[in-house]
Ligand SMILES: Cc1ncc(C[n+]2csc(CCOP(=O)(O)OP(=O)(O)O)c2C)c(N)n1
């Protein structure tokens with residue numbers, strides 16, 4: 039059961055049956071189980087159905103611009119590196135418009151947890167193809183079927199320096215809760231790509247589609263420290279689709295390389311001696 043502390047009284051306006059409900063529940067459960075105080079977690083999102091999630095979690099929230107959740111989150115993390123920072127948003131938001139930020143956040147290994155609600159569609163704008171839509175799927179933009187290959191976000195993450203790479207399923211809340219807990223506890227950039235059925239606009243990647251295909255990597259004894267094996271698992275998509283931790287490594291974080299914030303967060307530094315009036319005068 040969700041810890042009431044993290045439940046906002048407003049009711050989510052997602053379509054009944056939307057996979058976003060499973061992600062919301064898992065996130066609330068994970069932060070409750072980790073005993074994180076409400077003021078110690080910032081939830082940043084972009085724009086999309088999925089990106090409305092900060093409205094319904096009772097922690098600090100920031101609903102940013104389409105594709106711009108990661109730079110906002112990075113700024114917040116550098117200002118207060120003691121804060122738990124979680125970013126949530128859609129596949130269009132993160133892998134399309136925000137793709138550039140996605141690449142650079144990973145190579146920096148900044149200590150942020152990134153939850154991508156991957157419904158393989160632009161849902162909020164009523165069902166256009168996203169970078170994750172499968173080749174051949176028909177939609178408004180491609181009435182004869184998508185002619186491009188989908189982005190390989192998990193393989194890109196393994197290649198580009200993310201130190202925790204996983205896939206979850208919105209239809210398996212206990213498993214996803216556990217993954218989110220591990221991702222938040224991990225020191226470094228943690229990506230969880232979450233298979234999230236959009237019951238209104240994606241009639242291909244449904245709950246049944248995933249239930250027939252998914253299997254748990256950890257139950258199969260997958261070695262997530264082995265990068266070659268991780269690539270294989272990151273690219274596996276077809277009759278079998280893996281969920282669980284694909285790749286994990288320990289590496290110094292971006293923040294740990296800044297001596298200025300090693301002792302205390304930037305937000306607690308004394309700046310009373312700084313006179314910004316001259317700069318302000320120049321700008322005005
Ligand atoms: C800069 C900018 N470009 C485009 C849009 C229009 N737009 C809003 S949401 C969205 C796509 C949402 O898809 P996704 O990120 O996958 O989220 P979902 O709705 O599927 O959860 C787009 C293109 C916008 N709001 N701002």
Ligand code: SF4
Pocket residue numbers: 051052053055056057058087088157161162235236237238239
């Ligand atoms: S349109 Fe799709 S993603 Fe958006 S709320 Fe409805 S089911 Fe969920």
Ligand SMILES: [Mg+2]
Pocket residue numbers: 086128129130155156157158159160161168
């Ligand atoms: Mg989407």
